[in-house]
Amino acid sequence: MASESSEQILQYVDAHCHLHDHRIAQDVPGIVQRAAATGVTCMVTCATMEENFGPTATLARQYLAIVPCYGIHPWFLDSLSPGWQQVLGDRVATEVCGIGETGLDFMDKNADRDLQMEVFTGHLSLARDLERPVNIHIRKAWDPFVRLLKKTGPLKTPGLVHSFSGSADMVKLLLRYNLYISFSGSVTRPGAKKVVKALKAVPGDRILLETDTPDIYPSVSDPDPHGLNEPKNLPAIAQIAAARAGVPVPDFVRQAYANALEIFAPIIPTDSSGRRC
Numbered sequence: 657m658a659s660e661s662s663e664q665i666l667q668y669v670d671a672h673c674h675l676h677d678h679r680i681a682q683d684v685p686g687i688v689q690r691a692a693a694t695g696v697t698c699m700v701t702c703a704t705m706e707e708n709f710g711p712t713a714t715l716a717r718q719y720l721a722i723v724p725c726y727g728i729h730p731w732f733l734d735s736l737s738p739g740w741q742q743v744l745g746d747r748v749a750t751e752v753c754g755i756g757e758t759g760l761d762f763m764d765k766n767a768d769r770d771l772q773m774e775v776f777t778g779h780l781s782l783a784r785d786l787e788r789p790v791n792i793h794i795r796k797a798w799d800p801f802v803r804l805l806k807k808t809g810p811l812k813t814p815g816l817v818h819s820f821s822g823s824a825d826m827v828k829l830l831l832r833y834n835l836y837i838s839f840s841g842s843v844t845r846p847g848a849k850k851v852v853k854a855l856k857a858v859p860g861d862r863i864l865l866e867t868d869t870p871d872i873y874p875s876v877s878d879p880d881p882h883g884l885n886e887p888k889n890l891p892a893i894a895q896i897a898a899a900r901a902g903v904p905v906p907d908f909v910r911q912a913y914a915n916a917l918e919i920f921a922p923i924i925p926t927d928s929s930g931r932r933c
């Protein structure tokens with residue numbers, strides 16, 4: 657029982673989720689409440705296309721615990737409006753927010769890789785100009801990502817690579833570019849050898865934790881029957897990740913929380929007493 661009460665005082669920031677998603681949007685009040693009950697007091701929610709910028713902004717206005725990021729996900733480039741850069745730039749310039757989800761995803765061989773590069777580069781330069789953290793998605797595109805980073809140099813304001821799926825060697829490279837490495841429920845999979853090896857390669861002060869809600873439901877012993885992930889599952893992910901990293905759970909969680917406050921400092925709001933999430 658003692659361990660249960662010490663777990664209660666641990667706090668978490670979900671570094672990457674999608675609370676605007678139509679599968680869960682109607683349940684956000686419950687999601688925020690259940691998250692708070694497990695110590696998840698801050699959720700960085702990422703829009704994925706222009707269409708959901710508005711709903712994401714509304715959630716951030718309604719809940720102090722919800723911190724917005726705006727971006728166009730590489731899966732949804734068909735949705736780009738001719739003026740997307742202006743739309744994104746105006747939104748980010750006038751709100752306390754981060755940038756993303758953005759990135760490169762070369763899983764689909766038919767994807768327009770040049771367009772992905774162009775859009776991602778646009779997001780990175782906006783992040784640089786406005787000094788905002790950027791929430792990055794990379795799948796099967798590590799070499800092009802590194803080539804781009806070599807061209808642009810380290811990020812001016814730190815960013816994160818979400819639900820990391822790269823190698824341990826890639827971790828070492830990315831650290832030089834002012835990037836944090838975020839781990840999702842994929843680290844809880846029984847066969848997650850590569851992810852666990854990467855996790856062990858990340859120094860404690862660069863690790864973040866996320867759920868990617870409503871996707872990547874973690875491998876836990878008591879899953880919800882509806883199968884939709886939510887931020888309340890972050891402590892379960894953290895427990896398994898800590899065990900796999902070989903670090904005591906409280907140390908691991910406190911460090912991940914401190915890291916999140918560090919990277920998201922420019923965009924995490926404070927309440928009337930000056931307390932941050």
Ligand SMILES: [Zn+2]
Binds near residue numbers: 673757
């Ligand atoms: Zn995502």
